[in-house]
Amino acid sequence: MRAQVVLHAARGRSNAHIARETGLHLDTVRVRRGRFAEQGLAGLADRRRCGRPARFTPVQVAEAKALACRLPAETGVPLSRWSCPELATELNARGITNAVSASTVRRWLHQDPLEPWQHCSWMFITDPHFRPKAERVLDLYAHTFDGIELGEDEYVVSADEKTSIQARCRCHPTLAPGQARAMRVNHTYGRGGALAYLAA
Structure with a gap:
């Protein structure tokens, strides 16, 4: 925009005309023309500003x-x-x-x-009996057991181990994050003999 101001001025146009053409304020046009007249091309550059220098390169x-x-x-x-x-x-x-x-x-x-x-995690299902197991759990979430709706005095209690400290190793390595990609974690493990106590 500063160069446009100078080019318009070189064609002999007034400050008001340049302001209308460029959409700049009249005072801005006046300052830019004055600096170019005094300093030449150097007048188009930003002036040094005060402030704290950057701490990190x-x-x-x-x-x-x-x-x-x-x-x-x-x-x-x-x-x-x-x-x-x-x-x-x-x-x-x-x-x-x-x-x-x-x-x-x-x-x-x-x-x-x-x-x-941020990370994206998933698990590939490898259990051939996953569907019937999942159906039973999902039915219980829907308050149904063996096709019969549970009564008002019947409850479903879900329990799991409190801690997640297990002897296991991941089957697939974690993929590091990259540009526009979150870290990828495949939660498939080779379990190495964990014993868990459950209480409900």
């Missing part, structure tokens, strides 16, 4: 985003996935940044489509 921001795209296990960190506080701690520990906060890391990641704290 673009390279540091890029390294933070690159680390967010790696799985913690690949870097020797005993986590299943990154959170912004954990990323900030790791960046400080590696010397990539100096005292960066979790909120700063979160802002960097929100500027890109990277959201390493």
Whole structure:
């Protein structure tokens, strides 16, 4: 727009005419013409502004985003996935940044489509008897058992183990997050002998 102001002025047009043509305020046109007359092409550039200089370089921001795209296990960190506080701690520990906060890391990641704290999980059903088992559970949710509706004095109690500490290993590795892609987790496990006590 500044160049357009100068080009209109070179054609001998008035400030009011330039303001109408460009949609700029009359004072803006006047200032731009004056700066170009005084400084030439340098008058089209932004002036230096005061303010606090950036604490982190673009390279540091890029390294933070690159680390967010790696799985913690690949870097020797005993986590299943990154959170912004954990990323900030790791960046400080590696010397990539100096005292960066979790909120700063979160802002960097929100500027890109990277959201390493989000993940997409699924499980492929491999049990050949899954359908009859699922039908029985879903019928109970619908207050029905063996095709008969439960009475008002009958209840369904659902129980599961309280903790999720089991000896198991994942059959498929977790896929790290990438640009416009959340981390992908396939929850299929090879169970290695867990014993659970259930109480209802």
